[in-house]
Amino acid sequence: MSDLMDTLAGITANSILGNLRRQRPDVVKHLQGSDDVIFSPQDDGGLTRAERAAAALRVTTLLRDPVLSEHYRARLAMLDPDGTLARTVEGGARITEVRWDAILAHVDLVTRGPGSAERKDIDNLLAAGLSSHAIVSLSQLIAYVNFQSRVLAGLRMLKGAA
Amino acid sequence: MTRPMRNFTQGELDWRPWVAPLDITTATQEQLAALKITPSNRAVGAYSLVLAHDPEALEQRSPLYNAIMFGPRGLPRAERELGAVVASCINGCAYCASVHAKRFTELTKAPEVMQRIQADGVDAALAPRQKAIVDYAAKLTHDPAAITPADAAPLRAQGLSDFEILDLTHAVAMFAWANRLMQTLGEATTPAREGNPL
Numbered sequence: 001m002s003d004l005m006d007t008l009a010g011i012t013a014n015s016i017l018g019n020l021r022r023q024r025p026d027v028v029k030h031l032q033g034s035d036d037v038i039f040s041p042q043d044d045g046g047l048t049r050a051e052r053a054a055a056a057l058r059v060t061t062l063l064r065d066p067v068l069s070e071h072y073r074a075r076l077a078m079l080d081p082d083g084t085l086a087r088t089v090e091g092g093a094r095i096t097e098v099r100w101d102a103i104l105a106h107v108d109l110v111t112r113g114p115g116s117a118e119r120k121d122i123d124n125l126l127a128a129g130l131s132s133h134a135i136v137s138l139s140q141l142i143a144y145v146n147f148q149s150r151v152l153a154g155l156r157m158l159k160g161a162a
Numbered sequence: 163m164t165r166p167m168r169n170f171t172q173g174e175l176d177w178r179p180w181v182a183p184l185d186i187t188t189a190t191q192e193q194l195a196a197l198k199i200t201p202s203n204r205a206v207g208a209y210s211l212v213l214a215h216d217p218e219a220l221e222q223r224s225p226l227y228n229a230i231m232f233g234p235r236g237l238p239r240a241e242r243e244l245g246a247v248v249a250s251c252i253n254g255c256a257y258c259a260s261v262h263a264k265r266f267t268e269l270t271k272a273p274e275v276m277q278r279i280q281a282d283g284v285d286a287a288l289a290p291r292q293k294a295i296v297d298y299a300a301k302l303t304h305d306p307a308a309i310t311p312a313d314a315a316p317l318r319a320q321g322l323s324d325f326e327i328l329d330l331t332h333a334v335a336m337f338a339w340a341n342r343l344m345q346t347l348g349e350a351t352t353p354a355r356e357g358n359p360l
Contacts, residue, residue, distance in 0.1 A: 020325055023236075026229035027332060030222050037218035045216060064307040110346050115254025117346040122180040132181050136215040136347070140223070143342035147335045153306035154331030158324055160311030 003032045005148075008067055009155040017159055031151070038141050039075070045133030050079035051103065052141055058089045058107045059145040068149055102128035103138060110142040175257055179348035183211030196221040212347050227340070230332040237322070237329035240269040241295055245330050247276070248284055248299035249337035257350030258341055291320040298327075299334045 002013045005028075011017045021028055039052055053076040060068040076086050087093035088100065102124050109117055125135050184193060196217035197210060213220045231242055243266040250258035263276040278286035284300045287293075294316040302309055317327050344350070 017324075020328055023325060024229060024233055024328075024332070026225060026233065030226035030229060033222040034219065034226060037222055041216075041218050043218070110342050114342045114345045119180045119349075121346065132212075132215045135181055136213060137219065139343055139347055140213075140216055140219040143339040144219075146342060147339035150302050150306045150335035150338050151331060153302060153309040154328065154335070157309050157311050157314050158327060161314035161318075 003028065004035055005031060005151065005155070008071060008152055009159060011155070011159060016162065017155060020158075021155075034144055035148070038137070038144050041137070043133075045137050046131050047103075047134040047137045047141075048079075050076065050085055051100075052137075053079055054085035054089050055103060055107050055138065055141055056145045057086070058104060059111050059142055060149065061090060062108065062111045063146070063149045065149050065152070068145070068152065099128045099130070102130070106138060107142055110139065111146060175260060176351045177209050177257060177344070177348055178351050179208045179212045181212050181215070181347055183208050184214040186211070189214065190217070193217045196224075209344070209348070213343070223339075227336060230329075230336045233329075235325075237326040237333070238269075240266050241292075241326075242329060242333040243269065244275075244292060244295055245299040245333040246337045246340075247279060248296050249303045249334050250341055251279065251283060252300060252303045253337070253341035253345070255337075255341035255345050255350075257344055258337060291322075294320040294322070295330060298330065302331065302334050303338060 002011075002018070005021070006013055006018055009017070013019075013022070039056070040049060044052075053072050057069060057072040057076055060072055073086065073090075076089075077083070080086060085100075088104065106121060106125060109121060122135060125138070130138070186194075189197075193214045197214050197220070210220070213223075231246070232239065243262045246262040247259055247266060250256075250262060263280070267273050267276050275288065275292065278288065279296075284296055286296075288296060298313060298317055301313060314324075314327060317330070318324075322330070
């Protein structure tokens with residue numbers, strides 16, 4: 001059965017590359033498992049599913065990954081039907097809410113310059129009302145999408161070089 | 163007494179959290195369960211306790227990390243560590259670079275490789291197979307959008323199978339993840355003592 005990574009890479013579970021992936025069954029299992037709990041957690045810790053999809057869309061926009069952006073855009077459209085969050089991520093809409101502003105600033109920092117993060121960056125999120133749970137969830141999400149984009153880039157490379 | 167760490171080191175390492183670590187005495191069953199599967203890096207008690215604020219993510223990420231870095235067959239473990247070191251150097255994660263440089267040297271008994279990378283970074287002069295791995299790891303870390311099918315050729319020319327290239331990809335990608343958590347939820351420190359070059 002194909003999983004999300006197969007679909008994003010444009011392969012099937014039974015293709016040569018799909019079979020290669022399945023020689024690492026625990027990678028396949030826990031990569032999909034990570035995606036499931038990061039985007040559809042049982043307990044969201046105060047970071048909503050719509051916010052999670054929007055933050056991921058911001059990461060993929062920064063990474064210039066059109067396939068992943070389309071994936072998160074479609075997910076966000078289901079969770080944020082009036083498009084409010086989408087406009088702040090992709091449409092250049094003015095951000096007026098302190099909490100969301102702080103989240104997007106953190107997405108940009110952790111994606112582009114994780115080595116320049118400081119304690120004050122976490123303090124900003126706490127001051128904007130995020131719980132420890134929400135901060136860890138946001139951090140895992142940003143880091144995961146950076147991981148996901150690189151796995152996908154490698155699969156595309158191998159697919160194209162077949 | 164500790165101070166922030168900015169460079170590769172062979173010395174002692176510690177990590178200071180910016181998010182208050184979970185208090186074990188008030189942890190939920192789910193948080194305790196997630197902590198049982200701890201990533202292989204044993205020096206990060208506080209780090210795991212920070213990640214346990216989101217037990218669902220921790221419970222998936224730990225076995226994913228272990229499968230990528232320690233899974234049997236495929237790319238030799240030392241070469242997965244090499245990918246981890248390159249990603250960590252580029253992302254500026256001195257903690258991860260130091261830990262995984264040490265692992266590489268333990269596995270290969272070839273300290274000169276990490277000495278060269280420590281001195282000259284990802285442009286260090288290396289054996290051809292290592293050079294091909296370093297170049298791919300650096301490009302994938304810098305800008306995944308820049309990777310094209312042509313980037314597989316130098317790896318294959320050095321004898322890497324597609325399964326090994328997939329392993330390398332997973333390892334480098336895992337450090338795009340790990341370096342971001344490690345550097346943004348806290349900071350690496352090194353015990354400050356006399357004679358410590360850092």
